[in-house]
Amino acid sequence: MKSKLIESSFTVGIAGTFDVNNYGDCLFPVIYRELLSRFHPNTVIKYYSPTGELAEIVKLDSITSLPDTREKAASAFHDLDAYILAGGETLSIGHGLGTYILPKETFSHSLRLWLAPLISLSEKSRPHISFHCVGAQAMPEKIQSNIGHMLSRCSYISVRDIHSRIKLEKANCHSDLAADPVLLSSDLWSAEYWQKTADNCLPLELKGKKYLLAQISLPYLQNDLSEWCDEIGKIARKLDAEILLLPICLFLHDLIVLKSAKKILKQKGINAFIVEKKLDVLQTTSLFEGCAGYVGSSLHGGVVALSFAKPFALLGKGAKGKHNSVMEALRIPNITAYNISEISNHFDNCIKQNMHELSDKAKQRALNDFHQLITKLRSPTPNRSSEIDITKLVEEICKLDRSEIEGVTNSLKRFLFKFTKNTQSLGGIYFYLLNKFRKQI
Numbered sequence: 426m427k428s429k430l431i432e433s434s435f436t437v438g439i440a441g442t443f444d445v446n447n448y449g450d451c452l453f454p455v456i457y458r459e460l461l462s463r464f465h466p467n468t469v470i471k472y473y474s475p476t477g478e479l480a481e482i483v484k485l486d487s488i489t490s491l492p493d494t495r496e497k498a499a500s501a502f503h504d505l506d507a508y509i510l511a512g513g514e515t516l517s518i519g520h521g522l523g524t525y526i527l528p529k530e531t532f533s534h535s536l537r538l539w540l541a542p543l544i545s546l547s548e549k550s551r552p553h554i555s556f557h558c559v560g561a562q563a564m565p566e567k568i569q570s571n572i573g574h575m576l577s578r579c580s581y582i583s584v585r586d587i588h589s590r591i592k593l594e595k596a597n598c599h600s601d602l603a604a605d606p607v608l609l610s611s612d613l614w615s616a617e618y619w620q621k622t623a624d625n626c627l628p629l630e631l632k633g634k635k636y637l638l639a640q641i642s643l644p645y646l647q648n649d650l651s652e653w654c655d656e657i658g659k660i661a662r663k664l665d666a667e668i669l670l671l672p673i674c675l676f677l678h679d680l681i682v683l684k685s686a687k688k689i690l691k692q693k694g695i696n697a698f699i700v701e702k703k704l705d706v707l708q709t710t711s712l713f714e715g716c717a718g719y720v721g722s723s724l725h726g727g728v729v730a731l732s733f734a735k736p737f738a739l740l741g742k743g744a745k746g747k748h749n750s751v752m753e754a755l756r757i758p759n760i761t762a763y764n765i766s767e768i769s770n771h772f773d774n775c776i777k778q779n780m781h782e783l784s785d786k787a788k789q790r791a792l793n794d795f796h797q798l799i800t801k802l803r804s805p806t807p808n809r810s811s812e813i814d815i816t817k818l819v820e821e822i823c824k825l826d827r828s829e830i831e832g833v834t835n836s837l838k839r840f841l842f843k844f845t846k847n848t849q850s851l852g853g854i855y856f857y858l859l860n861k862f863r864k865q866i
Contacts, residue, residue: 435465437802438508438552440473440491440538441515444480445524446675449607449725451483451706453511456606459613464799471505475525475534482675482705491541493531495819498541507553507802508542512585512605514560514747515539516593518572518826524676533826543578544819553580553802558603558794560747561589564596568825571818573597581801583794586750602754603794607725608787610710611732622711628669628698635666636698638712638730640721641686642677645740646765650682654689656768657720660738661695663773666717668697673709673723718776720768724748731757734784738762738772755787 439457442450454472461468477490492498502508517535520527525534532541542554561584564572573596576582583603584590593600611619624632639657646653661668670687672679683699690697700712710729713719719730719737724747730737741748741761749761759774 434467434469436469436471436504436506437461438471438473438502438505438542439511440508440542441511442474442513442534442538443472443483443485443488444474444476444478446480446482447677448482448673448675448706448709448723449728450513451480452607452610452710452725452729453513454483454485455706456610456613457509457511460606460609460795475527475537481703482709484705491537492545493527493537493541495544495823498532498544500545502542502545502552505552507555509798510538510542510554510556510559512558512560512607514562516556516559516561516584516589518562518564518568518822519828520826529827532823536823536826540575540819540822543575544815546578553804555579555581555798555801557581557583557798558585558605559583559589560585561592563592565825566595568821569596571822574818575815575822580804581798583798586747586754588745588750601794601797603797604755604787604791605725605728605751606791606795607728608732608755608791609795610729611714611734611784612788614707616714619711619714622708623715626700626702626704626708626712627715628700631667631669631698635664635717636669636715637661637664637666638669638671638716638719638721638726639686639697640671640673640679640719640723640726641682641740642674642679642722643682644677645722645742646682650686651689652765653768654686654693654695656765657686658690658693658695659769660718660720660772663769664717668695669712669716670697670699671709671712671721672700673721673726675703718772720772722748724751727752727760731755731780731784731787734780736772736775736778736780738768738775740765740768755790757783757787 439454441453443454458470461470472485472488473491474488475491477488479485479488492501515535515538520529520533527534539556556579576596576598583601585603585605590600590602637660641653657668670683672683680701687697687699713729713733713735716735718735719726722740727737727739739748739761741763743763752760760771762768762771
């Protein structure tokens with residue numbers, strides 16, 4: 426997997442939602458760091474997140490906040506040779522009402538990730554801007570041409586699924602289809618490393634035993650949690666394995682849901698174990714190396730299971746949702762259930778397939794696609810001397826970005842989310858009460 430990017434030193438900015446305690450988001454900087462080190466040992470990496478904060482579950486030397494206004498963006502990134510926006514559903518527009526509560530006079534987290542670096546491009550500042558294996562949301566029709574023009578300033582764009590590509594095509598923006606580099610995680614560290622790391626994370630009772638990894642986040646519990654426990658129990662019995670409940674989407678309070686699941690499983694006569702300690706992303710990944718399979722709602726739980734050639738089933742939100750779309754792009758059929766009652770059937774479908782063959786093909790695609798990214802970074806940067814003034818384009822995009830949170834109702838929602846988010850116990854109470862209201866716990 427070794428190659429050379431360029432003989433001289435090379436400074437790369439890697440950006441993503443590394444300030445959110447979410448497994449997949451926080452795996453990206455670690456995976457890109459390892460991959461880039463294999464292509465060019467002298468690569469200098471700068472990490473960026475929308476807020477300049479770093480999630481608890483990822484270890485990086487330092488991180489920088491992305492520009493939050495047009496003025497700040499214009500003078501940023503001048504010290505970079507390349508900027509890579511790494512994965513996630515990051516090509517979107519609009520201030521959020523939950524995960525990110527940012528001042529409405531500033532860019533939303535999405536614009537900080539993709540628009541800010543494109544604003545910075547000039548005759549004097551010409552780093553390669555590449556968006557690699559990202560997901561795209563539908564862009565507002567009234568500014569699609571604005572967005573398309575700004576995205577045309579990129580050196581390279583690749584997306585993770587066909588639906589994202591179609592959304593970008595509506596903005597007259599070309600993109601390649603790429604496999605997630607997280608697929609390479611099993612090969613970037615030795616089996617000995619994974620096993621040793623897992624030994625320090627597994628409950629004592631599970632060491633040397635066969636176990637099924639299981640996870641669920643609140644937004645995917647469209648039915649009763651008891652039904653989910655029934656499905657997990659079925660799969661564990663077929664595998665003759667113990668159940669290890671693993672919180673992955675910590676920002677969605679997985680631990681609260683899984684503690685309730687453990688109680689329900691016990692009532693059903695099924696003994697389950699739970700990881701209560703907050704693990705970093707590599708510790709979490711190590712538990713996949715020795716598992717008998719994975720069942721959950723985390724997309725990257727499925728991606729990592731595939732990397733280790735483990736059978737898995739995902740619970741998603743429909744045929745055009747990210748789970749099914751990404752797996753379709755990887756040519757992994759019948760993996761995503763849309764209803765809890767279908768999970769065990771989809772896991773059975775997966776067991777019948779040659780997981781090692783599927784894993785090897787997916788990893789080779791991911792490696793080829795990363796090579797493609799590297800090729801783009803090695804090419805000369807485009808000449809931008811004749812570009813039109815982008816001021817009006819950016820102003821219109823920013824205006825619509827803010828309109829998503831206008832109104833009394835949205836202001837109240839933002840206040841409540843910010844209040845509960847800032848205190849872990851209050852956040853937990855909020856999610857618990859919401860679950861009670863929905864009769865899911």
